[in-house]
Amino acid sequence: MQTRLPAILRTTAFRQTLLSAALFALSSFVILAFVYAASAGMMLRRADAVVNEEVATLSERFDAGGIRAINRYILQRTVGGGADYLYLLVNPNGRSLSGNLITGLPDAQADDEGRVQFTYRRPRVLGTEDSEKDDRTARGRIIDLPSGYKLFVGVDVDEESSLVDRMFNTILAASALALALGVAGGIFISRRFVRRLDLINDVARSVRSGDLKQRAPRNHTGDELDELSENFNDMLDRVEALMHRMRQTGDSIAHDLRTPLTRMRSRLDEALREDGDLEAREQTLERAISDTDELLGIFNAILSLSRLESGESRKSIQPIDPADIAADLAELYEPVCEDEGLGFASEIERGMIVMGDRGLLSQALANILDNAVKYTPDGGAVTLRLRKNGEGRAEFSVTDTGPGIPDEDRSRVTQRFVRLDNSRTLPGSGLGLSLVQAIVDVHHGRFELGEGPGVSVDGRGPGLRASMCFPLKDEG
Template sequence: MALAFLLVFGAAASALFLFVDWQMQGFLDQRSDEWLTREMQSIQGLPQDAVISRLAARSKDQTNNERPFSLFDQNGKLIAGIPLAFPEKPVFDAPFDFADHSALKKDHYRGMLHRRADGDSILVAQSLHEQREFRERLENATLFASLTTAILGLAGAVAVGLGAVRRLDAMSNAAAQIMKGDLKQRLPTGRAGGDIDRLAKVVNEMLDEIERLMQEVKGVCDNIAHDMRTPLTRLLASLERARRRATSIEEYHGYVDEALDEIRGILKTFSALLRISEVEDGLRRSGFVEIDLKAIARDAVEFFEPAAEECGVALAYASSSNDPAIISGDPSLIFEAIANLIDNAIKFTPRNGSAIVRVESNGHGATVAVEDTGVGIRKEDADAVLRRFYRAEKSRHAPGNGLGLSLVSAIARLHGMRLEITAPHIGTCVRLATV
């Protein structure tokens, strides 16, 4: 890549040099042509004696050798002025380039030739030695600058390339470790913050999500094995008792009802797991519409008011304004998330306690928070309770399967919302906020 860019840069530099040389040559020729025209106009109308006298005076001044004036007869023989050979291919009354072969060293000139009425020809010329020397120095300077730039550019490209290769090698080694199963490894990032760093950052975020999902899968398998063992054991025991102890249809029905309750609980757990998987799949994003978060929260509060009254918990809805809180989402999923939070608040709040659902909105987003005066969640358990089947010590003996907050977390991620669990002075506050 460095060599390719070097070639492109070299071609661009060559084109620039040719353009500058062409422009410079045109400028110098224009200035020479203006001088030739001006001098020819001042001398061509003079009588022959005046022309000879003027040319003789110029010949005595050695400084005029670079700009010679000459007078030739009809046969091209020099009459007066600086001794130059008559041009081999003369062009009259227009600037042209010619070479002088009369001297030992061949000189090049740009001149203008005018034929007088008496047949003589006046030649006004300017030596091209300075122009050629200027162009030669310009070419040498450009060549030196080009070579210096090429060497420095190539050295810089090699240095940058080696740095990039080292970084790619480090990334390849990290990727190899990840492929071997070390999900804690991450692609190295530098301080420059370039394109490779941005790519590494995105890949590292992807690896964080993969590690989280892998931990969840492992945790779910372990928790399913642990949590399903108890209800399956009770189910087995109930069936064993029905087989050994039932002496009447009523006793048999009682044992069967116990078994059916256990089976319903197991099915409910698996239904919750499937529901979480469905939400995390993200396919429901296509059904997102504009919804009013306040209206959904009010519906959820009205739905759970009878259950709250039965448990002796005061359930209320609050908002600082009546303006709608519009967000983009799935109304049934948002309702389900709020319903799970309210259900937990009622379940873990003792009698004569209270729970309140607050919805606030501003120009940047909306927030729904469910606060209660229940047993609360410890700060160290705030992240753990979002894992499937996890149950804090205070709620271990309460009914449920430990999947409610996991479902709420999945719905929040699907909607791009932030889930926050805080512990006020009494109880718990769970907040869903749009990002």
């Protein structure tokens, strides 16, 4: 049966902390190893320099008096065992002529310059308790003299060698301690990290089970988990708002579709009951077809909103002249306003280029004009303008003298299927302004509703000004 590591050891935080600790331990080991190598090298160089200095002195003695001068010098230096150096002079037969502390040449392999490092046993002094260890480390040079004589000159480096060994052991211990502390720190940090993640996961599980009121806790430190909690909560706020909107949308669809469906059914039933009156039956069927067209218009608007929100329409955005759109719609709606008993005026500024979809922008402006014509009473006026506003953007605006929209309702009317009480008796689906808002969002613009030119002709409101602002092409 395969055993699994404890959960805390399988967390990303623990693995990352352990990796950091391992890298820190490795880097510490490399740095300390460099210090060790430098220290050991310095010790060797110092010993070699001392030995070379003594070898130079002996060379001068040899040049002045030969083997006898060297032998006499060594005997003088080693009288009473107080010499700072290790000496050994041997004849061609290998017999020791003079020296101290060592009885034979070192067996260790010498390098090209005759340098050798070895372990020797220091003899105990009779009648004393020598507490020092017997085996010690020495370093020196073996020099070949004429006629087969050999000379060894060295120094005791046992203390330095022991110091270097202790330094190496300390390096290993420090690296192991750094790694152990890193593991302990990883466990500690991981526990804190995992506790905070568990709280966020608990909220996610609650939301998955249907409780949209839950929110991830924050400590307001601004760290990564706090930022994750903030974004997570913002997402939940968005989801909750969308779910609420979906429920409202469902209710609105049921309410707004029930009327035309009921009316259409009644008319079809009436057409079936017509006894031989072909003309009345045709009129009833024509009204039923009109109701069907109204339903299709609602569904087409819903599909258009879905395509806009999915980003599908962004593919057809290209440089266009907004003045052409304004001019075409002014020409189209001027006779419509005349038929409705309304005045119509247009003011169109040319010379601007925006990035947009001509069809979508035309549809958005037409929806605004439709609303203006629909809600402006007989004798009122509608004005269409296109200009560069104070922000340097292209601005479409439609102003009417209708009842307007109360300030507290202006943010709601751009939502799907939202219709104010005073508009329930008029034809429409409540999707016109929401479609305008979606089109403006696709074009990175801004849609605003404000008060119109003043009191409407029937005295019921200040009128309405609806504007769409879009960045010019040179703004990017």
